[in-house]
Amino acid sequence: MIASTVKxxxxxxxxxxxIKEWHMKGLRVGMVPTMGALHHGHLSLIKxxxxxxxxxxxxxxxxxxxxxxxxxxxxxxxxxxxDIKKLAEVHTDLLxxxxxKEIYPEGFLTNVKVTKITEGLCASKRPGHFDGVTTVVTKxxxxxxxxxxxxxxxxxxxYTVLKQLADDLDIPTEVMCGKLIRDxxxxxxxxxxxxxxxxARQIALEIPKTLKRIVDEIEGNIRPIEESLNRGIEHxxxxxxxxxxxLEIRKSQNLEPVTDAITExxxxxxxxxxxxxxxxxxxxxxxxx
Ligand code: AMP
Numbered sequence: 001m002i003a004s005t006v007k008x009x010x011x012x013x014x015x016x017x018x019i020k021e022w023h024m025k026g027l028r029v030g031m032v033p034t035m036g037a038l039h040h041g042h043l044s045l046i047k048x049x050x051x052x053x054x055x056x057x058x059x060x061x062x063x064x065x066x067x068x069x070x071x072x073x074x075x076x077x078x079x080x081x082x083d084i085k086k087l088a089e090v091h092t093d094l095l096x097x098x099x100x101k102e103i104y105p106e107g108f109l110t111n112v113k114v115t116k117i118t119e120g121l122c123a124s125k126r127p128g129h130f131d132g133v134t135t136v137v138t139k140x141x142x143x144x145x146x147x148x149x150x151x152x153x154x155x156x157x158x159y160t161v162l163k164q165l166a167d168d169l170d171i172p173t174e175v176m177c178g179k180l181i182r183d184x185x186x187x188x189x190x191x192x193x194x195x196x197x198x199x200a201r202q203i204a205l206e207i208p209k210t211l212k213r214i215v216d217e218i219e220g221n222i223r224p225i226e227e228s229l230n231r232g233i234e235h236x237x238x239x240x241x242x243x244x245x246x247l248e249i250r251k252s253q254n255l256e257p258v259t260d261a262i263t264e265x266x267x268x269x270x271x272x273x274x275x276x277x278x279x280x281x282x283x284x285x286x287x288x289x
Contacts, residue, residue: 003088008095012143015096019057019144027054031146031173033137036060037077037191038086041152041181046090048178049150058087059096059140061103066132077191096144103139112138114161114168117255121157121269122280125245133158134165141171149173153180154188156267156282160255180282182208188281200275203240207272210236211283214268218249221288225249225259229268236272245271245278249285262287 009015022029030053032045042058049056060083067073080097087095111131118130141149149166151159163175181189186208187201196204210232217223223231229247236244249258252265262285269282 003085004091006084006087006092006095008084008097010097010099010102012098012102015057015094015143016145018094019146022055023145028147029053029055029057029144030148030150031057031059031140031144032150033059033061033140035062035076035191036083037079037194038083039189039191039193041154041189043086043090044181045150045152045178046087046092049148049176050091052148052176053146055093056091057094057096057144057146058092059098059144061098061136061140063103063132063136064100065104065135066129068126068128071126072192077194096140103136111135112165112169114165117157117164118161120257121246121248121250121255122155122271123157125271130158130161134161137162138165138169138171141166141173146173148176150176150178152178154190154282155280156252156269157255188279190279192277192279195277196275200277204274204277204279206236206239206241207270207274207279207281208283211268211270211281215283215285218262218268218285219288225261241272241274242276243273245273247272252284 019029030049032049034042046056046058062076062078064073084095112135113131114134123130151162159177166173166175183189185205187204214228214232217228218225233244233247247270249266249268251258252267258266266285267282268285271278271280
């Protein structure tokens with residue numbers, strides 16, 4: 001495939017000017033916000049959004065506000081040169097890569113908070129995480145004002161929160177969800193997978209396998225929900241998963257907990273630590289026939 005040249009912008013003012021120029025020409029603009037260290041999960045979002053818009057902006061910003069004090073902000077992979085090459089290969093039009101100062105200038109005092117659906121799941125062990133995400137995504141969407149923004153199903157709670165955010169704040173951007181991409185062995189693709197040793201990766205593979213077993217058991221009415229989840233937890237711990245932060249079933253529409261029976265499309269969601277690496281995954285569950 002012939003790569004194209006990606007325009008790089010680092011200042012919000014320049015971004016606004018470029019987007020305005022495209023909008024004046026009647027072009028639709030899509031945005032894919034990322035933290036970089038791009039992999040084929042990100043690239044699939046870019047290819048997906050290209051079906052809906054004329055110009056694609058990808059942002060790369062490792063957002064300090066969404067990392068807790070003991071999390072991996074400092075060692076989060078940063079590889080802009082390799083990222084630009086990948087963006088060119090999928091014909092991304094523009095990379096927006098602002099500095100921390102551009103996003104959070106001195107004197108910045110605002111915190112954007114979505115309530116209720118930001119409780120539990122990923123928030124249980126990462127207090128303040130979603131405030132960091134909603135604050136930065138509000139800023140990125142307002143700086144770019146794209147017609148469409150695409151977020152990955154892999155971070156399903158994050159997608160649900162960001163859709164709510166855009167609806168609640170009347171941000172004129174359609175928020176869409178792009179399908180979860182897995183590596184060939186079944187592990188959900190993630191920038192953090194590079195930290196897994198080969199042994200840890202083998203253990204991590206039990207995560208998607210266990211989710212699939214739970215989906216099959218519940219959709220097939222083979223086991224009650226609680227028993228299926230408990231067996232899943234037991235199996236993962238026995239396989240070498242060090243910590244299971246949550247393994248739960250929630251309604252896809254509003255993330256309400258499901259404990260008894262599946263009455264509408266739902267999801268089994270997990271966060272677990274393997275070999276010191278925090279991994280998340282989820283799968284849809286249909287109502288049993
Ligand atoms: P990140 O760079 O990890 O913050 O992710 C940026 C965007 O890519 C988010 O919307 C993620 O949900 C999405 N994403 C990350 N990994 C995957 C994946 N394996 N499949 C689909 N989307 C993904």
